[in-house]
Amino acid sequence: MSDVKMWGTEEFWGLGFEWDPQWLLTPSQMDLQSRLMALCESTLRANAVESDADYVYPRRNFEALASLGLLSLIVPKDLGGLGENHTCAAMVVETIARYGCPSTAMCYTMHLGAVAAALLRHHDNARLTDILKRLDAEVLIGTLSYSDPETGSHFWYPISSKAEAYGEGWKVTKKASWTTSGGFADWYIVQTTSPGFAGDYSDLSCFLVMKEEVKANPSEWDGLGLRGNQSGPIQIEGAFLPKDALVGPVGDGAKSNDEVVDPFFLLCSSACWNGISLAVIDIAKRHTTRKTHNDVGMRVADYPTIQDYVGEAIMDTNACRAFDFQMAKALDEVTGNCDWSRHADLDAMPRASVLHWFWQVKFVAAKNVAHVTDKMLHACGGTGYRPALQIERYLRDGKAGWVMGPTNEVLRQFVGKAALLGFGALDYWNKSINERVLANEIKKMDDSAKRALAERLLAEIQPAKVA
Numbered sequence: 001m002s003d004v005k006m007w008g009t010e011e012f013w014g015l016g017f018e019w020d021p022q023w024l025l026t027p028s029q030m031d032l033q034s035r036l037m038a039l040c041e042s043t044l045r046a047n048a049v050e051s052d053a054d055y056v057y058p059r060r061n062f063e064a065l066a067s068l069g070l071l072s073l074i075v076p077k078d079l080g081g082l083g084e085n086h087t088c089a090a091m092v093v094e095t096i097a098r099y100g101c102p103s104t105a106m107c108y109t110m111h112l113g114a115v116a117a118a119l120l121r122h123h124d125n126a127r128l129t130d131i132l133k134r135l136d137a138e139v140l141i142g143t144l145s146y147s148d149p150e151t152g153s154h155f156w157y158p159i160s161s162k163a164e165a166y167g168e169g170w171k172v173t174k175k176a177s178w179t180t181s182g183g184f185a186d187w188y189i190v191q192t193t194s195p196g197f198a199g200d201y202s203d204l205s206c207f208l209v210m211k212e213e214v215k216a217n218p219s220e221w222d223g224l225g226l227r228g229n230q231s232g233p234i235q236i237e238g239a240f241l242p243k244d245a246l247v248g249p250v251g252d253g254a255k256s257n258d259e260v261v262d263p264f265f266l267l268c269s270s271a272c273w274n275g276i277s278l279a280v281i282d283i284a285k286r287h288t289t290r291k292t293h294n295d296v297g298m299r300v301a302d303y304p305t306i307q308d309y310v311g312e313a314i315m316d317t318n319a320c321r322a323f324d325f326q327m328a329k330a331l332d333e334v335t336g337n338c339d340w341s342r343h344a345d346l347d348a349m350p351r352a353s354v355l356h357w358f359w360q361v362k363f364v365a366a367k368n369v370a371h372v373t374d375k376m377l378h379a380c381g382g383t384g385y386r387p388a389l390q391i392e393r394y395l396r397d398g399k400a401g402w403v404m405g406p407t408n409e410v411l412r413q414f415v416g417k418a419a420l421l422g423f424g425a426l427d428y429w430n431k432s433i434n435e436r437v438l439a440n441e442i443k444k445m446d447d448s449a450k451r452a453l454a455e456r457l458l459a460e461i462q463p464a465k466v467a
């Protein structure tokens with residue numbers, strides 16, 4: 001690969017490779033990066049403008065990605081995939097977001113999450129294996145549907161979804177508040193409470209659902225940014241699925257979350273936010289080095305204030321990138337370079353051991369992109385405020401980072417609570433009783449209030465005794 005970063009037939013107008021951690025990539029990964037950048041220049045970036053203006057789902061971009069084999073990026077070579085690792089996945093998503101289309105990068109992130117969920121439990125499942133073999137040839141776009149309208153960014157808590165054993169298969173009902181590629185994806189990995197659910201919301205199961213079973217209304221999608229990703233409500237209303245549509249055993253959902261869904265989503269979505277940050281830095285470099293103030297004979301880039309803005313943006317963004325790639329390397333190490341064969345053992349959970357680090361990765365990348373896009377707009381002045389420069393579009397796209405579940409509010413509480421009180425205090429499914437708070441509140445009551453509380457509690461348990 002050339003040391004000069006190219007954009008079509010010319011040298012790239014943004015930051016060069018000297019600001020990219022190329023040493024982390026193998027020669028084959030650098031070659032893939034080069035071909036992907038060329039695809040962004042020729043196809044993806046122009047389509048990004050159309051997706052944003054007209055809310056167009058980026059299927060044409062996925063068709064282009066499939067031409068490079070990228071829909072099966074992490075699928076093992078013996079199944080026809082590229083057999084790549086987590087580091088390569090982060091690089092690909094960052095590259096798409098930076099040089100091509102952030103909406104495509106986010107849809108692709110969800111696709112990789114669905115592929116990972118399928119790979120985790122494909123070993124004895126012909127249905128999953130068949131789809132994994134056909135991803136690029138047929139441009140089969142996958143996505144994850146885990147959210148719930150009643151639990152918001154606590155997406156692991158599917159109150160509005162359920163599954164039941166039905167004949168030789170399953171009857172699955174799913175109501176999701178946010179599903180990227182909703183109505184456009186060809187296949188979905190959905191999470192519901194398990195068949196036989198008895199009130200324990202940690203008892204989760206995953207199912208493979210095909211497009212024809214999904215009801216969505218994509219025309220209602222109206223987002224501030226990432227307008228091409230069509231992230232909106234979907235419903236699956238009592239779909240009858242075959243036995244092998246179950247992904248893994250009954251009750252495997254929590255393991256799937258911790259082992260593949262969360263690690264891949266947090267790794268790759270963070271790469272998307274980093275890519276957006278880099279994209280606006282690239283644009284700011286091009287504009288400020290070309291724009292001259294003739295009254296003082298200086299380019300905008302000659303002003304120390306602009307240099308400070310850009311320097312800080314590069315350093316903060318590269319700190320976020322370094323963190324993301326460091327954790328990608330950690331996943332490569334604990335999984336034997338993304339070796340899916342080890343998951344023939346259903347109890348193998350190597351990625352879950354470092355999941356709490358990915359909470360931190362996502363938080364800093366989402367926080368940074370909001371700051372950097374804002375500052376690069378300032379650096380470009382009035383011209384940056386105009387949509388034609390495209391900073392405005394990236395600024396809106398980047399705003400999704402903070403609010404996308406798990407939101408940054410949820411993540412910083414996870415980290416702080418786990419560090420101070422232990423991981424057991426996180427209480428994902430709201431099971432633990434905080435006896436300290438309970439005792440403190442009761443202490444405030446006088447005798448009559450305590451008696452009234454006792455009577456209410458007794459009234460609640462008496463019907464259960466009669467039953």
